[in-house]
Amino acid sequence: MVKYADDFKVMVVQEYLRGTIGYKSLAEKHGIKSKKQVIDWVNVYKKFGVEGLFRKKRHEVYSVQFKLDALSFMKRTGASQAKTALHFGLTNPSMIGDWNKRFLEGGAEALDNPKGRPVMSDKAKNIKRDQKPTQQDEMTREQKLERENELLRLEVEYLKKLRAFQMDSDGYLEKHKQRYHSNSKKNSN
Structure with a gap:
């Protein structure tokens, strides 16, 4: 999956909002894989503003x-x-x-x-891999x-x-x- 810079997303959205070019043309012009990506950015921008386009540094955990x-x-x-x-x-x-x-x-x-592998604590990294888990861990x-x-x-x-x-x-x-x-x-x- 391609990651795009936050400034690039803002520039593409603002170019679309000027009304001179459509989703598909914008995607082709800037080498974006799909016009759907541009549509998603525009929708997020309209709902949440510029902050919505910025990637979160930490992953949110949802119930x-x-x-x-x-x-x-x-x-x-x-x-x-x-x-x-x-x-x-x-x-x-x-x-x-x-x-x-x-x-x-x-x-x-x-x-x-x-999703993904859980983060390992420093203590867990130091435990030998061949040790069996204790009954308390299970x-x-x-x-x-x-x-x-x-x-x-x-x-x-x-x-x-x-x-x-x-x-x-x-x-x-x-x-x-x-x-x-x-x-x-x-x-x-």
Whole structure:
């Protein structure tokens, strides 16, 4: 995946907003792989301003419930990944697609697994690799069952929300509109 400099993104968006050139032409002119990338930048700029285009230095961690809410919203409304991301205050629409793929492959439990390799502490780096984990390091059977139980509760809650939406989509959206709006502001900071 190509990373673009923040100043470059701003320049491309401002060039588009001047109205002299379209998405596709801009992408070709500046060697951007897809016009969709330009569209996403423009949408993020319109919603969040220049700060929205700047890459975050640290990765935000979103709760399983937040991810389920976003996926539920996308399914209920038929919104695209980009529109769903903007609705929830996210600047990276591809995250929604990744969450959807993981949910379809492994259910709600798959959404709880962080992407990538966890950061190693200095202490962990010094432990020899051939040492077996102690009993304290391993989750007990009871802890594993509690974790599984919580993930199943989240999945059931998601399915209940989906069913409620399917029965009365307009009423459900109106009832939950304020909650989604406030969630997106909390999690986008």
